[in-house]
Amino acid sequence: xxxxxxxxxxxxxxxxxxxxxxxxxxxxxxxxxxxxxxxxxxxxxxxxxxxxxxxxxxxxxxxxxxxxxxxxxxxxxxxxxxxxxx
Numbered sequence: 001x002x003x004x005x006x007x008x009x010x011x012x013x014x015x016x017x018x019x020x021x022x023x024x025x026x027x028x029x030x031x032x033x034x035x036x037x038x039x040x041x042x043x044x045x046x047x048x049x050x051x052x053x054x055x056x057x058x059x060x061x062x063x064x065x066x067x068x069x070x071x072x073x074x075x076x077x078x079x080x081x082x083x084x085x086x
Contacts (some may be wrong), residue, residue, distance in 0.1 A: 001017050001018075004018050004021055008034060014069075014070045021078075028085050030081070036077070037049070044065075047061060
């Protein structure tokens with residue numbers, strides 16, 4: 001299964017399956033995944049990702065909420081958004 005590397009602040013953020021991203025774009029109409037990531041981070045953890053240094057707090061919040069990594073968190077957000085569009 002082909003994956004797409006998502007970058008945030010010029011650094012690796014997550015690997016997401018291309019078919020999942022395509023389905024996400026088709027069903028939700030959301031094209032800008034970076035804006036979606038930033039809004040979801042704020043909604044979940046009240047962390048506004050505006051600079052690379054914000055990633056420290058974000059990664060800490062992920063661990064506190066038992067996420068394995070950023071990819072797992074993003075996949076969950078994408079799945080939830082797709083389900084909400086049905």
